[in-house]
Amino acid sequence: MTLLSKQQIQYLEETARRIRCHVVRTISEAGVGHPGGSLSEVDILTALYFHIMKIDPKRPDWEERDRFVLSKGHGAAGLYATLAERGFFPVEWLKTFGRIDSPLQVHPDMHLVPGIEVSTGALGQGLSVALGMALAARMDGKGIHVYCLIGDGESQEGQVWEAAESAAHYKVDNLTVILDYNRVQLMGPLKEVMEIAPVADKWRSFNWAVTEIDGHDMQQIITAVEAAKQSKGQPHIVIAHTIKGKGVSYMEGQSAWHGKAPNQEQLAQALAELGCKQ
Amino acid sequence: MTMVESAREAFGRTLVELARQNRDIVVLDADLASSTRVVYFAQEFPERFFQMGVAEQNMMGVAAGMALMGKIPFVSTFGVFASRRACDQVAISIAHCRSNVKIVGAYSGIVSGNNGATHQAVEDVAIMRGIPGMVVVDPADDQEMEQAMRAIVEYRGPVYLRVTRDPWPRISPEGYQFVLGKALQVKAGADVTLIGSGMMTSQCVEAAHLLHGEGIQARVLHIATIKPIDVEAIVQAARETKGIVTAENHNIYGGLGSAVAEVLAEHAPAPMVRIGLCDCYGECGTNAELLQKYSMSPRHIADAAHAVLQKSRSR
Numbered sequence: 001m002t003l004l005s006k007q008q009i010q011y012l013e014e015t016a017r018r019i020r021c022h023v024v025r026t027i028s029e030a031g032v033g034h035p036g037g038s039l040s041e042v043d044i045l046t047a048l049y050f051h052i053m054k055i056d057p058k059r060p061d062w063e064e065r066d067r068f069v070l071s072k073g074h075g076a077a078g079l080y081a082t083l084a085e086r087g088f089f090p091v092e093w094l095k096t097f098g099r100i101d102s103p104l105q106v107h108p109d110m111h112l113v114p115g116i117e118v119s120t121g122a123l124g125q126g127l128s129v130a131l132g133m134a135l136a137a138r139m140d141g142k143g144i145h146v147y148c149l150i151g152d153g154e155s156q157e158g159q160v161w162e163a164a165e166s167a168a169h170y171k172v173d174n175l176t177v178i179l180d181y182n183r184v185q186l187m188g189p190l191k192e193v194m195e196i197a198p199v200a201d202k203w204r205s206f207n208w209a210v211t212e213i214d215g216h217d218m219q220q221i222i223t224a225v226e227a228a229k230q231s232k233g234q235p236h237i238v239i240a241h242t243i244k245g246k247g248v249s250y251m252e253g254q255s256a257w258h259g260k261a262p263n264q265e266q267l268a269q270a271l272a273e274l275g276c277k278q
Numbered sequence: 279m280t281m282v283e284s285a286r287e288a289f290g291r292t293l294v295e296l297a298r299q300n301r302d303i304v305v306l307d308a309d310l311a312s313s314t315r316v317v318y319f320a321q322e323f324p325e326r327f328f329q330m331g332v333a334e335q336n337m338m339g340v341a342a343g344m345a346l347m348g349k350i351p352f353v354s355t356f357g358v359f360a361s362r363r364a365c366d367q368v369a370i371s372i373a374h375c376r377s378n379v380k381i382v383g384a385y386s387g388i389v390s391g392n393n394g395a396t397h398q399a400v401e402d403v404a405i406m407r408g409i410p411g412m413v414v415v416d417p418a419d420d421q422e423m424e425q426a427m428r429a430i431v432e433y434r435g436p437v438y439l440r441v442t443r444d445p446w447p448r449i450s451p452e453g454y455q456f457v458l459g460k461a462l463q464v465k466a467g468a469d470v471t472l473i474g475s476g477m478m479t480s481q482c483v484e485a486a487h488l489l490h491g492e493g494i495q496a497r498v499l500h501i502a503t504i505k506p507i508d509v510e511a512i513v514q515a516a517r518e519t520k521g522i523v524t525a526e527n528h529n530i531y532g533g534l535g536s537a538v539a540e541v542l543a544e545h546a547p548a549p550m551v552r553i554g555l556c557d558c559y560g561e562c563g564t565n566a567e568l569l570q571k572y573s574m575s576p577r578h579i580a581d582a583a584h585a586v587l588q589k590s591r592s593r
Binding site: 084109120121125126127128131136139140158162170214259 | 331
């Protein structure tokens with residue numbers, strides 16, 4: 001287990017904060033997007049792209065890179081902001097999000113954006129693709145690790161459980177799944193729309209190793225994901241307890257902010273709360 | 279016409295031959311390997327064979343992921359499950375990603391080994407044809423199956439390959455070279471053109487013999503690649519003969535007949551009749567019984583040719 005230094009933690013937290021600023025600006029300027037789920041995933045993405053994953057932004061097609069699949073494709077604004085901040089493409093691209101001719105579609109398109117490994121947005125499909133990548137990498141004896149971020153509402157899709165079953169069957173241990181467990185979906189709390197709890201028990205019963213963490217605690221994220229990567233003989237899921245709309249008070253825990261863009265006034269408040277340059 | 283091995287036998291055998299030459303080929307199966315004949319591959323290349331269980335949606339996604347890592351996955355199941363069941367996964371994880379996945383729809387059409395309506399893929403071509411970038415191939419015989427498989431491994435991108443269960447007469451000539459997107463003229467004729475895909479081309483050939491006895495010279499055109507379709511061959515047939523009959527092992531909506539009608543409407547309007555399942559589900563029965571009951575026999579195709587010629591005269 002690597003304990004991060006205070007400076008490392010500060011650097012990652014500061015990076016996550018800048019990414020959150022991009023997210024609210026991007027979505028507000030576009031007038032479309034999914035702020036709630038984009039903000040809840042930012043600390044996880046920051047940990048992956050700025051500390052954990054073997055990647056090279058200058059060589060997005062580098063064969064030996066680790067792969068990341070954003071199965072919850074509506075979290076695209078969070079991923080774009082992370083990729084831009086990490087240097088995969090200019091930050092200015094974020095201004096084009098959701099507009100005609102933009103590479104930054106509201107759901108990710110692998111053919112348009114450096115660093116996007118697979119097109120996602122039809123929920124429930126990403127984990128299967130990530131599993132295919134992990135199996136292929138294992139066949140070729142490559143030390144490639146595949147990370148897949150899934151949503152909790154998304155976990156209502158049956159395909160997620162087909163994939164869970166087959167990953168365990170094939171004892172795929174170069175695949176780590178992270179669940180962005182913010183407990184809120186478009187039409188309300190999961191417990192009202194369609195409960196997935198006890199979700200940790202479900203994954204355990206599918207023969208997965210399970211770790212539960214606070215998905216906004218940088219040290220916990222890194223410790224859990226690195227441990228998951230080391231564990232052998234079975235796939236591993238990190239259940240990250242998160243807050244929908246994390247960092248913006250009026251969005252936090254609110255299903256209304258699943259897929260709605262803040263107006264100018266709301267944006268100003270969000271930027272102020274996040275401590276962004278206005 | 280000589281009876282030959284079934285398309286599925288040719289498929290299973292050729293898959294092994296191709297896999298010996300190309301180490302990137304992997305196979306995913308949804309618990310039907312013995313029926314689809316990918317069991318031959320499983321026996322020879324167990325490390326490249328992935329049993330995915332009865333879970334077609336996941337299987338399509340896993341194949342897409344493998345393709346993104348450089349593999350050439352053949353995903354094999356019955357046509358109904360490949361198209362209806364896993365449609366969104368095929369559309370997004372495979373086609374939108376332009377993943378190099380070859381989707382094999384076995385037991386295509388109404389001749390499904392007496393399994394009845396639930397197992398008869400009568401809308402698979404329509405579904406796959408509607409998916410952007412998807413190539414759709416429906417070979418007629420063993421030789422063409424082998425040739426087509428070589429071509430689709432060479433081609434980089436998603437392909438839907440229809441495979442019929444039972445042997446059908448060979449219609450491709452000796453030394454035939456399959457070209458993706460090219461139609462094959464099986465028989466010359468100047469009065470009317472019979473266009474078939476898959477096993478229905480052999481029914482068209484028989485229909486042409488019937489018509490010959492009735493004083494009508496029918497051209498037989500075989501369209502194995504339903505998408506992208508050979509526009510030139512269809513336009514030529516429309517211009518050189520008095521009308522078109524299409525025959526497909528599929529619902530008449532959305533398959534070969536629709537594809538040909540689109541070409542005619544845009545390029546060379548001509549009288550036309552479609553033979554195929556007329557917007558209904560099939561049932562259990564022998565191949566001959568099914569073709570008879572659903573008006574898809576050589577006699578029905580020949581009668582449709584007479585109807586087309588009648589339409590042509592009254593224009």
